[in-house]
Amino acid sequence: MHNHGIGAWAATRRLKSPDKVAIVAGDVKVTYRQFADQVDRISSVLRHRGLGRGEAVAYIGENCPEFLEVMFAAAQLGAVFVPVNTRLAPPEVAHVLADSGAHVVIVDPALRDRAQPGIEQARIGDVIETGEGDAQHPGLDLLIRAASGGQADEQAGPDDAAAIIYTSGTTGKAKGAVLTHGNLTWVALNCIIDYDVVSTDIALMISPLFHVASLGMGALPVFLKGGTLVLEKGFDPGRALALIAQHRVTMLSGVPTTYQLMADHPDWADTDLSSLRKLTCGGSAVPTRILNAYEARGMSFSQGYGMTETSPGATSLSPEKTREKQGSVGLPHFFTEVRIADESGAMVPRGTVGEIEISGPNVFAGYLNLPDATAAAFTADGWFRSGDLGYLDADGYLFIADRLKDMIISGGENIYPAEVENLISDVAGVTGVAVIGVPDERWGEVPWAVVTTAPGTEVSLDDVRGHLEGRIARYKIPKNLVVVDELPRTASGKVRKAELRTRFAR
Incomplete structure (x- = not known):
């Protein structure tokens, strides 16, 4: 096998757990065998369109099986996956597509009208809609049925680019953070270890997969362990509660607003949430009122800190430390290191505020087409400069003090x-x-x-x-x-x- 990146994951899962349900999307259930077969055929479609090693394929769509199938198909070819935030305005879409050099764009037809101005501005000629399409404009489903099977196995290693995730920049234009196969593998391993992800986990994905947190810390670790992903195209608190009970969901990730809206919903008190074992929350600290609401139902949170450039996890606070270390974002992930530096770059004592610097195999390769920004993002000895201020307490727990970037x-x-x-x-x-x-x-x-x-x-x-x-x-x-x-x-x-x-x- 030549592909030593995430491009090998689908075929390996097909071998190890072929009949296990990989994805639930509405009434559709997809086994790992079916998923890997689809990945093989999509990689054939993309290869036929001229997509090759190092070239980019963009995806514009909400959470659905095709999102992950296209990502793994691109990885099989040694190509680069570019998920596009569906909430971007046309000029922002155009920038992402043009800057990434997208060779092919795959788009949900429900979003085609919204995405089309950006596609035209970026002058993308090869656009495929998901679904059937017609004889004149065949959709992805039609192309898949006509494609040959067989696993592609192009060379790809840990240091090769697997995805480009765009993060809003302080200078007005979004920057493309290049995440390697190694970055995505190691962040998944960090989550498996620190969040105790197991093969029997069922994760409800209510956050968009185009966000690196949902992808890198939700979908990928569950897929790597052979668990099940329940995909939702949008978040509705009542429906989320119903799906937790229906599918006996064990894992849920979100932001404080997500959890607050669920706890405030009329169905909250009567919904069976006994299957939930892992709640992870990012974006900002979990307010005390939300902690109280979930602890009253026998649940507590893992909280954390990170950013796109760290794929995204840097630290995690375990549930048993939620109250003792309230306000902290936790300890560094297992394969990640965190340190605090002053303005001169010197390390500061525990309890002293300084810039948070991060090191580890989950730290990105750099910003696409921006060598100066990449150089400025790293210290002389290779640590990523987060631009955030914080301190480590006596036990090594990280507390965020402020944001240098005013995000x-x-x-x-x-x-x-x-x-x-x-x-x-x-x-x-x-x-x-x-x-x-x-x-x-x-x-x-x-x-x-x-x-x-x-x-x-x-x-x-x-x-x-x-x-x-x-x-x-x-x-x-x-x-x-x-x-x-x-x-x-x-x-x-x-x-x-x-x-x-x-x-x-x-």
């Missing part, structure tokens, strides 16, 4: 203010702008825009939202606009956002 996390989605600020600056009458995260009961944080305006002009929230609509994803658009006489700035001219966050926190 906003709203309902689990990352929002980088600079991207939004650059666009708001173009609104007529705006002379200065700062986008900050303001605490929100439902979403954790929501973006607010604080602006200064030219004398004699008026700028409204509707003006700003109208300007941003269609240019960026809706979750990035500010929920409120505050006009001030002057933005607080440092001596060098930088806006003191911490002061604004304190001023407008509710």
Whole structure:
């Protein structure tokens, strides 16, 4: 076998557990044998379209078997999988497709109209819709039936690129984080060890697979162990509760908002949740009220910290430490290291705040086409500079102190203010702008825009939202606009956002 990456996983699972159910999607159940056979045929389809080693195939769609089938098919060919966030606006889709050099785009027909402007802007000629299609425009299902079987086995190793995940950049354009076969394998192993994933686990996937947390820390470790994935295209708290009871779900991952909406649902009290053994939560700390609600039902959380560049897990807090170490994001994952450095790069004592630096085989290879950004992201001795501030306590548990990058996390989605600020600056009458995260009961944080305006002009929230609509994803658009006489700035001219966050926190 030449493929020593994730491209070999489907065939190996077909050998080891052929009749085990790999995926449940609605009324459809897919065994590992059926899954691997589909992967083989899709790789044949992609090879026939000219997709080869190192070339990119993009996927635009919600959670479904085809998402994972295309990813593993690309890996068989030594190609690179590019999952596209379905919430992106057309210019953002165009950037992802063009920057990644996507050779083929596979898109859910339900999303084709929304994705088409971005596909056209990126000048992608080869587009395949999932489903049947017709004789003139055959869909993926039709192409699969006409394809030859047989496992592709192109050379791929741990250091070869397996996926490019786009993460919003502080300079306005999303950056493509290159994740290798080794990165995805090691993050899966970290999760198997630290979250005790077993072959009998049934994981309900309510978070989009195009998010690296759902893919790298949910789907891949369960697949590697031969468990079962229950795929949902969207999150509805009542339906999630029903699926947990119906399928005897053992694993669930989400953000605090997810868990809050489930606990607030009318069906919460009467739903049988006794099968749930593993709850993982990321994005932000789990509020005490949510801890209380789940602990009252006999459940507790594993919490953690990470980012796209770490595939994404860096640390995890075990359930038994949830109360003792409340506020912590835990210890480094088994095959990962974390240290804290000061501004000069020197290590600081326990309890001292500094920049969080991360090392391990789950740390990404770099940013696509951005050598300067890649070089700046690593220390001289090869540790990834997170851009986040934190400290390690006496026991080695990590606590997050602040974000150097001012990133906003709203309902689990990352929002980088600079991207939004650059666009708001173009609104007529705006002379200065700062986008900050303001605490929100439902979403954790929501973006607010604080602006200064030219004398004699008026700028409204509707003006700003109208300007941003269609240019960026809706979750990035500010929920409120505050006009001030002057933005607080440092001596060098930088806006003191911490002061604004304190001023407008509710």
